[in-house]
Amino acid sequence: MSDIRTLALQCRDAAQQLGQLSTQARSALLVSMADALGADAPGILAANEKDLQAARDKGVGTAMLDRLALNPSRLAGVADALREVAALPDPVGEVTRDYVRPNGIRVQKVRVPLGVIAMIYEARPNVTADAAALCIKAGNGVILRGGSEAIHSNMAIAASLKRALRQAGLPEAALTLVEDLRRETMLELLQLNDIIDLAIPRGGEGLIRFVAEHARVPVIKHYKGVCHLFVDDSADLDLAVRLLIDGKVSRPAACNSLETLLVHEAIASRFLPVAAAALRERGVELRGDTATQALLADVLPASEADYAAEYLDLILSIRVVPDMGAAIAHIQRYTSDHTEVIATGNPAHGETFVHALRSAVVMVNASSRFSDGGELGLGAEIGISTTRLHSYGPMGLEALTVERFVVRGEGQVRH
Template sequence: MSGYVRNLAQAARAAQAAIAAAEASTRRALLEGMAERLLAGQDAILEANAGDLARARQAGAGKATLDRLALDPERVRGMAEALREVAAQADPLGKVTRSDVRPNGIRIERQRIPLGLVAMIYEARPNVTAEAAALCLKAGNAVLLRGGSEAAASNAAIAGCLHAALRDAGLPEAAVSLVVDTAREHVLELLQLSDLIDLAIPRGGESLIRFVAEHARVPVIKHYKGVCHLYVDRAADVNVALGLLIDGKASRPGVCNALETLLVHRDIAPAFLPRALAALRATGVEARGDAATRAFDASLAEASDDDYAAEFLDLVIAIRVVDSLDEAIAHVRRFTSDHTEVIATADPAAAQAFVDAVRSSAVMVNASSRFNDGGQLGLGAEIGISTTRLHAYGPMGVEALTIERFVVRGHGQLRHPLPTGR
């Protein structure tokens, strides 16, 4: 190993102490300053991003990658707004979440403290550079950022703005450290640093996440893919279900909270499926279905188990007609990636049964799968969506970047009496 990443991690870990020790008002002002610096540096960020996009197109990047990579003035403003929303949140550090007095008089408290040094490993998502930094700093952490080579120029331009804000605040730039050299050997080096890195969060395609999980000696929060389902119950409002389908599938198909599978109760299929297939066709979505679905449109390709297990990240959806709510739940349980499931129904009992039976990190009742997003769920931004059942599950915001420790307050209590003389 070259030691390149270890040096960055050591500097970041040393800088973390200053972030954790800063007043809440200082960290809030820091994030607000970062938002201002992003807006002031917009031209440089967009110029760098244009270069990244040109190189990605030349390399044959797919539509989903290009969509994630692309920045424009609206997306830069969105990054700045996300930082402001994170800044405005209640400070989590030192928060006592539980306080109990034991029979012997000692007080047991649970208190939130920073994780320490968080490593982010991500692909063509330059917005992650800003949002991950903001979330980590708000929670008193430092962050080590390793973005993909396809976004190298964009990430460097954004990191430059963040560093300027850290200098403005009199805080160490190393609290936000960017791994500029994107060689894969440096990812391997990073993943071995169990003495420095407290948590690694990979964010990207399934192959990246599996690579990180298989090689890491540090704890990893992950989700491999988003196979998100919409179940249209026999008691669904057809217009509501159509809206959920088109928003969930066609609004931005290359993201992890986009729908990949549509399940339709047989009783409502005649009223729903012809309209659904027409709406999908009108928005450019290719539908693949089982025999019951293809009875409404013989031109559809037959859906296979591979289709039902797929995260298409494209304008493609797999459809199946089911005979009951229980059959829909069984299908979800078989193919779920524990990301997002949606039920469209006007029957509260069916909705509750679905919520109780499905274990995914987010379950939506008559609401779009696209709401499984940190910003939409009130977190300001997210550092990732965890489908790993550890200390965090679902979108991870500021609080998920802290841990709870015990603080015990007494007045001399002893577990065992002191020995007495004979």
Template sequence: MNSSLATEISKRAAVAARAVATLNEAEKNLVLQRMADAIRAAQDEIIQTNEKDLASGAEKGLSDAMMDRLKLTPERVEGMAAAIEEIIELQDPVGERYPFTTRPNGIQVDKMRIPLGVICMIYEARPNVTADAGALCFKSGNAVILRCGREAIESSKAIAAALHKALKDSNLPEDVITVVPTSDRELMTELLKQDQYIDLVIPRGGEGLIHFVSDNSKIPVIQHYKGVCHLYVDQDADLDKALQILLNGKTQRTGVCNALEGLLVHQAIADKFLPMAAQALAEKDVVIHSDQTSAKYFDNADVIADDAFGEEYLALEIAVRTVADFDAAIEHIQNFGSGHTEVIVTENNETAERFIRVVDSAVTMANASSRFSDGGQLGLGAEIGISTSKLHAYGPMGLQALTTEKFVVTGTGQIRD
């Protein structure tokens, strides 16, 4: 039964993708505005439905981080609608064409950007992904299949109902944005076999989900296992600036993948900076896990072994380490980072540039909070996910990452010898 349902869902999405691929940018933007308006109009219903998911989540003992991701407020619903309107303002990449080369025989070779086709999103307690993914995939000319975890499935359905109203009012098939009606894992496994119809799978959630999808999919998968983001405070840092970046990265919102999980401090400024950090983090009730050298600056620090760094806490907890120099900081990041986001605070431009060149992560930053490592904050509109693998996208994925390129060859009758 699940096999036939997965095939039917996938086949219908593939047909719907053809309908989206024929729309021009103005037509797509009109539909997107209707989606934003429909979400605003359905705000009360969406929040009421979300409250049921929250109550169920509390009964199941979901973590604070999961509950935070699950929760919808009027501000967050408005944020979903506003994100769609930001996507409207972005240039449609589909159809972009540029010269590649002209061959000696006179044939003109161009490249053209085209949709991927059908994208399958698999996510846990993030109901806003329904709107973000639906809008991004639509603007980039794709159909999307949304498989939400049981924690947020009712909220996801309520959001999708608003999107479907916009599609219906635009005489487009609802299968352009499909919400899988059940969170049954067997059905998800069957979806991962539909390589005849689905072109890309993007999982968003815990490390266990990502591994399961990667291990069971016959379809290419965008991977993002976890976000272990570090802040390195260099010997030439402005310490007040570093403190604000630390507090924002760690405490502004803890249950997200771009929150800071590690603090590295150059030994030359440790005596000045770590007491400042200790006081500020204590005021925010942040639990400190540290190496032996850093522990003396904190009350009740949990001293951890060298191999215990690299945890993704998703809570008011952070790992702290004093490093001998720049190279030691880089070595730590290489050993314990997850390829997501790494930040340096320094007033030395050469050091900043060296950090940006050497650190291998999807996003590297100098003198800015890790919380900006987000599609919306980086100008992509909403993001469909963050890739920490390098094929075919790296970092926050917006419209362009949901397309690919084909070669277009124009001749005047040339034939190959």
């Protein structure tokens, strides 16, 4: 039996123990894990610095470095996210339907853990803790396969979390970190459809496509985040600038950052100079269509590839559109089904925008950066799905459960 199959079987056995714990026990475990991260912060940050230095030596880009980096504040935020998940309502055991059939049998649909979740991710070491917290809260075992660029950080975080499992008298295998980072091992993991119940890849488009193309287990995924902001002719322009700056500049490497700005032609001459000044002040490179270039100096021409691009950097594409219909048509052509935003003072326009688009998250007068599990009240998110399966959009605890039927009778038979 291969090592990865053995690890997966051990995780499955441990998951069965987790699923039988009370809500209080699983929540207390997460609080202990958060405390362990705080106690081990110096060692975790030192391990992270090893990963950062190796990345710098390889000349990786700023976006990857930002995803990889931990600091005291970020690590404290990771621990706080575990406490927030611990405090969330437990979906396990929730009755979502309850009815009695004419023959007297009582039928319920009840949430139960999925079983074993395989997380395959790169760069972001916080995923190690976030994924473990959500999976364990929902009664699942988790197999974590991070990237080589974060291996020291991931091992240090996993060691802290495992200590909390040991102290609670639970099997460490409930949280399994794969330290063998060969591609062959990952491929074997993705074939274990008799053990793994769901795979969730998080990272660049290349990684996600690789997982989707090679997995024999179900995969929840999103390939990229090409997020748009449309500034309607009725918009409060100061509000629109705030949404634009927060969406583009606050963390450009995030998948919920803005990549394209669409502006109604009726307000373009008033809005774009102000918006461009604010963006340039913050180091954003602008690329636009001919109408944009006519209004703004030093704007690079935007190509079709630009409008389809997920920059994950301080670069923004701009297009001036004649009306909301043209804005919607542009988004429908280039969307990645992640997050779309409208700035508008007309509620009817906001509703039209919402109903015309099928993206996982649609915002009216709110920043795209709220497209996040924590910000939407889910606690730390385990991923974002743009595949229309059992979960769509940011994924929290409920997405790690499945509804089954529980039937209670008094001896009824069908025939």
